Amino acid sequence: xxxxxxxxxxxxxxxxxxxxxxxxxxxxxxxxxxxxxxxxxxxxxxxxxxxxxxxxxxxxxxxxxxxxxxxxxxxxxxxxxxxxxxxxxxxxxxxxxxxxxxxxxxxxxxxxxxxxxxxxxxxxxxxxxxxxxxxxxxxxxxxxxxxxxxxxxxxxxxxxxxxxxxxxxxxxxxxxxxxxxxxxxxxxxxxxxxxxxxxxxxxxxxxxxxxxxxxxxxxxxxxxxxxxxxxxxxxxxxxxxxxxxxxxxxxxxxxxxxxxxxxxxxxxxxxxxxxxxxxxxxxxxxxxxxxxxxxxxxxxxxxxxxxxxxxxxxxxxxxxxxxxxxxxxxxxxx
Amino acid sequence: xxxxxxxxxxxxxxxxxxxxxxxxxxxxxxxxxxxxxxxxxxxxxxxxxxxxxxxxxxxxxxxxxxxxxxxxxxxxxxxxxxxxxxxxxxxxxxxxxxxxxxxxxxxxxxxxxxxxxxxxxxxxxxxxxxxxxxxxxxxxxxxxxxxxxxxxxxxxxxxxxxxxxxxxxxxxxxxxxxxxxxxxxxxxxxxxxxxxxxxxxxxxxxxxxxxxxxxxxxxxxxxxxxxxxxxxxxxxxxxxxxxxxxxxxxxxxxxxxxxxxxxxxxxxxxxxxxxxxxxxxxxxxxxxxxxxxxxxxxxxxxxxxxxxxxxxxxxxxxxxxxxxxxxxxxxxxx
Numbered sequence: 001x002x003x004x005x006x007x008x009x010x011x012x013x014x015x016x017x018x019x020x021x022x023x024x025x026x027x028x029x030x031x032x033x034x035x036x037x038x039x040x041x042x043x044x045x046x047x048x049x050x051x052x053x054x055x056x057x058x059x060x061x062x063x064x065x066x067x068x069x070x071x072x073x074x075x076x077x078x079x080x081x082x083x084x085x086x087x088x089x090x091x092x093x094x095x096x097x098x099x100x101x102x103x104x105x106x107x108x109x110x111x112x113x114x115x116x117x118x119x120x121x122x123x124x125x126x127x128x129x130x131x132x133x134x135x136x137x138x139x140x141x142x143x144x145x146x147x148x149x150x151x152x153x154x155x156x157x158x159x160x161x162x163x164x165x166x167x168x169x170x171x172x173x174x175x176x177x178x179x180x181x182x183x184x185x186x187x188x189x190x191x192x193x194x195x196x197x198x199x200x201x202x203x204x205x206x207x208x209x210x211x212x213x214x215x216x217x218x219x220x221x222x223x224x225x226x227x228x229x230x231x232x233x234x235x236x237x238x239x240x241x242x243x244x245x246x247x248x249x250x251x252x253x254x255x256x257x258x259x260x261x262x263x264x265x266x267x268x269x270x271x272x273x274x275x276x277x278x279x280x281x282x283x284x285x286x287x288x289x290x291x292x293x294x295x296x297x298x299x300x301x302x303x304x305x306x307x308x309x310x311x312x313x314x315x316x317x318x319x320x321x322x323x324x325x326x327x328x329x330x331x332x333x334x
Numbered sequence: 335x336x337x338x339x340x341x342x343x344x345x346x347x348x349x350x351x352x353x354x355x356x357x358x359x360x361x362x363x364x365x366x367x368x369x370x371x372x373x374x375x376x377x378x379x380x381x382x383x384x385x386x387x388x389x390x391x392x393x394x395x396x397x398x399x400x401x402x403x404x405x406x407x408x409x410x411x412x413x414x415x416x417x418x419x420x421x422x423x424x425x426x427x428x429x430x431x432x433x434x435x436x437x438x439x440x441x442x443x444x445x446x447x448x449x450x451x452x453x454x455x456x457x458x459x460x461x462x463x464x465x466x467x468x469x470x471x472x473x474x475x476x477x478x479x480x481x482x483x484x485x486x487x488x489x490x491x492x493x494x495x496x497x498x499x500x501x502x503x504x505x506x507x508x509x510x511x512x513x514x515x516x517x518x519x520x521x522x523x524x525x526x527x528x529x530x531x532x533x534x535x536x537x538x539x540x541x542x543x544x545x546x547x548x549x550x551x552x553x554x555x556x557x558x559x560x561x562x563x564x565x566x567x568x569x570x571x572x573x574x575x576x577x578x579x580x581x582x583x584x585x586x587x588x589x590x591x592x593x594x595x596x597x598x599x600x601x602x603x604x605x606x607x608x609x610x611x612x613x614x615x616x617x618x619x620x621x622x623x624x625x626x627x628x629x630x631x632x633x634x635x636x637x638x639x640x641x642x643x644x645x646x647x648x649x650x651x652x653x654x655x656x657x658x659x660x661x662x663x664x665x666x667x668x
Binding site for chain 2: 226229260261269272274278285
């Protein structure tokens with residue numbers, strides 16, 4: 001194999017503006033691992049990047065993609081944690097939409113025993129996000145009363161299982177009534193967002209994991225109990241129906257509150273915002289998070305794969321994700 | 335004894351506007367405990383109340399005071415946790431500046447073995463504040479890198495010991511260079527606030543306990559590491575030199591930031607604000623906090639009593655506290 005394939009963002013635009021292209025193979029450098037990629041994870045941030053609405057994105061043209069699963073095809077000098085032929089999962093922090101990647105060994109982890117290559121590719125970003133939100137920021141405890149918004153998404157599915165494993169009571173929210181059964185199967189109580197807002201008896205929470213951002217932040221913060229905390233994960237309310245709708249994005253940003261610390265003294269609560277992909281630019285945290293993947297077997301976590309697209313159909317995968325049809329992770333298969 | 339004494343706020347004003355007055359004795363009601371008070375704790379919030387700058391204060395005239403130590407003189411029907419003659423500490427949530435109080439038994443706790451009546455009166459508010467900030471909000475962990483501002487104050491002294499007991503590395507800050515030795519004796523590294531700001535290598539903290547509020551919040555937040563948290567305890571920069579200085583109070587309030595959640599995504603940190611006295615209006619939390627006083631013996635916590643004034647000298651006690659001469663708790667003796 002003297003060439004591999006990759007999917008690049010060469011210009012901002014609709015889902016169909018992604019470019020499928022060939023690239024020459026280069027051997028892994030010292031401390032690096034080359035992986036024959038079987039599955040690449042598709043994230044909401046990739047959609048935001050394609051729309052041109054993601055400040056941390058590299059300059060165009062670039063290959064998006066934060067995570068892969070596959071088989072080690074070659075190792076660079078000094079690599080000891082994996083060997084050729086091993087099945088692995090890895091965080092790529094750009095460049096993951098490719099049939100082959102060469103990345104630092106600290107980002108590579110042996111495929112958990114209870115995972116397949118397919119479910120493995122659904123792990124890194126979502127697991128790291130859930131881990132950072134629940135355990136590094138909120139520091140969840142047994143007995144906590146927790147709300148997970150978007151409990152059927154890639155992060156929410158894992159976060160719900162991880163919160164349950166930590167001994168928390170979990171309420172899972174969804175905008176789609178037909179997904180409530182899926183949430184209940186994870187051991188949580190399920191409500192639609194509208195039902196949650198309408199039921200004022202739902203309150204006193206120790207932790208709310210907010211995904212939709214915008215005006216939902218203030219509406220949900222009122223449901224925190226004394227000393228409770230919210231962790232904001234993003235602004236999914238800012239993109240809808242697959243259109244590069246700057247008005248909607250601007251509206252969600254405008255509606256994202258500024259929290260008055262003076263008023264916070266009345267609430268006696270806390271607020272965090274997490275950009276996991278930002279945290280994962282720090283090699284110390286990358287290594288820490290990669291090692292924390294041992295919990296996947298220990299807690300018997302099952303990431304939920306929503307749909308697998310052929311890599312050449314990456315545009316359709318983006319369209320599927322941004323129209324909110326997805327339950328669980330969207331993958332590209334090579 | 336058919337009368338007892340109390341100190342009331344009848345009008346807002348200087349430290350010398352406090353009124354010493356007599357009051358008839360009434361027996362404790364069902365579930366209540368009457369205490370012959372030996373010491374009453376003086377808090378910064380009492381000073382703010384006397385200045386008319388404390389929204390949660392009762393209507394004038396009222397008796398301030400959040401905590402006492404003393405001897406049980408009488409118990410109401412159904413009280414089982416203490417008996418007549420027991421030495422106790424108690425949170426009073428107003429009314430503590432008095433030679434006798436009758437309060438719910440859930441607010442009363444046997445004097446810890448390692449405390450005297452004097453150090454016991456220094457416990458409730460400061461211990462509850464430190465407990466809420468470190469364990470209920472921040473959820474401090476072994477190995478955390480922690481900054482305690484005002485480490486020589488009533489809360490800071492206990493918070494420093496409690497953070498050390500939790501296995502954290504602690505940096506203690508003070509505005510007074512001569513108090514650094516006191517901080518070091520508690521097992522923390524000591525810096526003046528100016529030294530801390532000048533040394534840009536001091537960063538990556540998991541927790542900063544901020545006491546001064548205002549512009550210090552943003553200056554200190556920059557020193558948080560990824561996923562780190564700040565707990566704001568107050569706005570001590572707003573009162574100085576014992577004057578009812580509304581310009582200074584307004585300035586500190588104006589300088590207290592509004593935190594943009596959008597920018598919080600770049601910082602990947604969290605912020606809490608704690609008004610412990612507000613939390614302690616909730617009987618569930620009062621009972622939980624009172625029970626948590628078992629930690630005082632377990633951790634061998636030593637509250638630091640700064641100065642004891644005769645109850646009739648309450649005005650001098652206020653003046654002493656607000657001019658920042660205090661290291662540790664200021665008490666009134668009956």
